[in-house]
Amino acid sequence: MASGGIVNIRRDVEDKFYRYRMPLLTTKIEGKGNGIKTVIPNMADVARALSRPPSYPTKFFGCELGAQTSFDEKNERYIVNGAHDxxxxRELLDGFIDKFVLCKSCKNPETELIILKQGRSEDIIRDCKACGERTGVDMRHKLTTFILKNPPVKIKKGKKKTGTGDAAAGVGGGGDSPDGDVSPAENGAESDDELTRKIKAEAKDLNDETTLAKEDWSADTSPEAVKQRIKALEGGLAGVSLAGDDEGSDDDVNSPYSQLGKWVEENRDDHEGDTKTFLVAVFKKAEQLGIEKKHKSVLVLAQALFTENVLKEIPEYAPLFVKTVTSEKHQKALLGGMERLVGLSYPDLLPAVPKILMAFYQVDLLEEEVVTQWGTHVSKKYVDKETSKRVRKASEPFLKWLEEADDDSDE
Incomplete structure (x- = not known):
């Protein structure tokens, strides 16, 4: 993928914790004179995030700009004639997303394009997997002619309800509903003895660095103590009230989860070395929002608290996660947060995935069975499928270390 960063599919949504994300579109100008053209190196990656054929947004650009387009799908080369900024x-891509991806009802990108035939006429419909609404696209747009001539390919996704008699072809939307498990063989899994030996050696160092007591926080969370200790952190955020369901969703920009994530990021660097007081404040904030026991809170905290220095931060923040990770579901959410952290926010951390898992394991935040099951089943629950594969591939040395350690204990 050409470098350019990751952005929300809906770029009008500034929430960092918005689930639906895509690579930032990049361009490259080639040629000169009448032969000048704009190549889009990462169009395939962008389209994959939108779950649309890359020829659709490329052709959309041509329609909007009045320019010729060409695509070489085998080599993932997509071109718009002329020099274009x-x-x-990117602005035109926003238009494509609005017209041909987002549900017109709920504005969620988790849609599927289907073509409905009624007699001699054909309509293109966005079938939303999030809210269930079916909304039509503007059939006056020139791209619709191209889509009708090049219909999307129906992607099988395991057990699903069959259609209701419509003659339809469809392509999955930009959501993250699980689409079945992928075995390690399908992942192209390979053993890596050298990395495994490194993990074993580093495990000894991690033992000393990550041993933390599971503290009783009852004294810290008493009303009087908390009032004094977190006054500077809470500031004007005290007394925030929530409307609606306190369960919420991490997709909703006004959900309690988004509020918690934003608050943590805003206050993360202001605790002046008093980490314990800060962690108490974070827990109290989650309590205030009514989500301190929810597994989605763990997902958000993993994204908001950890940075590229995650290996140093895990021992510091472990007491908070020991307090909040209380079930297998919470452990999976922690792993999901780690997937987003290294797969989307800090891709350079991918080689450190075994160390990160080891650090979590050493402070009893992850159980062997949960990590093993996670590592051998690719899922689209928290990130796109390709990112999920990359993270699990990177985790192989740790999984192998777990397996060998288990064999040793059996012997």
């Missing part, structure tokens, strides 16, 4: 194409 990257920002201009």
């Amino acid at each position: 990257a920002n201009r194409l």
Whole structure:
């Protein structure tokens, strides 16, 4: 993927914890004179995040700009004739997303394009997997002619309800509903003895660094103590009230989960070395929002608290996670947060995945069975499928270390 960062599919949504994300569109100008053209190196990756054929947004650009387009799908090369600014194409991509991806009812990108035939006429419909609504696209747009001539390919996703008699072809939307498990063989899993030996050696160092007591926080969370200890952190955020269901969703920009994540990020660097007081404040904030026991809170905290220095931060923040990770579901959410951290926010951390898992394991935040099951089953629950594969591939040395350690104990 060409470098350019990751952005929300809906770029009008500034929430970092918005689930649906895509690579930032990049461009490259080639040729000169009448032969000048704009190549989009990562169009395939962008389209994959939107779950649309890459030819659709490329052709959309051509329709909007009045320019010829060409695509070489085998080599993932997508071209718009003429010299076009990257920002201009990103704005046009927003238009494509609005017209051909987002549900018109709930504005969720988890849609599937289907073609409905009624007599001699054909309509293109966005079938939303999030809210269930079916909304039509503007059939006056020139792209619709191209889509009808090049219909999307139906992707089988395991057990699903069959259609209701419509003659339809469809392609999955930009959501993260699980689409079945992928075995290690399908992942292209390979053993890595050298990395495994490194993990074993580093495990000894991690033992000393990550041994933390599971503290009783009852004294810290008493009303009087908390009032004094977190006054500077709470500031004007005290007394925030929530409307609606306190369960919420991490997709909703106004959900308690988004509020918690934003609050943590805003206050993360202001505790002046008093980490314990800060962690108490974080827990109290989650309590205030009514989500301190929810597994989605663990997902958000993993994204908001950890940075590229995650290996140093895990021992510091472990007491908070020991307090909040209380079930297998919470452990899976912690792993999901780690997937987003290294797969989307800090891709350079991928080689450190075994060390990160070891650090979590050493402070009893992850159980062997949960990690093993997670490591051998690719899922789209928290990130896209390709990212999920990369993270699990990187985790192989730790999984192998677990397996060998278990064999040793059996002997």
